[in-house]
Amino acid sequence: MSETTTTDPVLVDLTVGIVSAFVANNPVPVADLPKVIEAVHTSLSRLGAPQAAETAPEVAKPTPAEIKRSVKPDTLISFIDGKPYKLLKRHLKKNGLDPASYRARYGLPADYPMVAPSYAAQRSELAKASGLGVSGGRQPVPQAAE
The missing domain is CATH 1.10.10.1550 (ROS/MUCR transcriptional regulator protein)
Structure with missing residues (x-):
């Protein structure tokens, strides 16, 4: 997978479930399977990662x-x-x-x-x-x- 692999069991289980369902319903070449796993795992880990807080646009303070x-x-x-x-x-x-x-x-x-x-x-x-x-x-x- 990627250089920073996550061993979070929940994340791994979700990745396995999603990839299994995808492969069962779509023809995927064996050579592309690691790319699919990495893409799903990366997407899931980004979803769980804390996002940078969206700040409101800076408003000019009145004098x-x-x-x-x-x-x-x-x-x-x-x-x-x-x-x-x-x-x-x-x-x-x-x-x-x-x-x-x-x-x-x-x-x-x-x-x-x-x-x-x-x-x-x-x-x-x-x-x-x-x-x-x-x-x-x-x-x-x-x-x-x-």
Whole structure:
């Protein structure tokens, strides 16, 4: 076979099984049999070998000025496609990212918002108006003395 023969019994058994099935169903000249065995064995050993981790293409990290410009009062500009969004979470999920990996990928600070500031303030006011965060729900508004 090759110079680096593997004596892994599972790999040898798989090679024997595949070559046996191939030879039983296909006419193979005796002179070509070692080549077939080597090809199957090499292919199987490559399948079991650890692959080099495929890394995502290197993305240019935005400058601090670009990071600051990406946060506007009504929208956040995505570094993925350059489009404005009120909420980035759904957009990130569609692109296979979560907030932490997005921040890491683009070198953003840990406190980089995922929601546009005005939208966050609007939702906060709505929550306060409905009594969220206060035990007992909405507090009654005191009546003016008559």
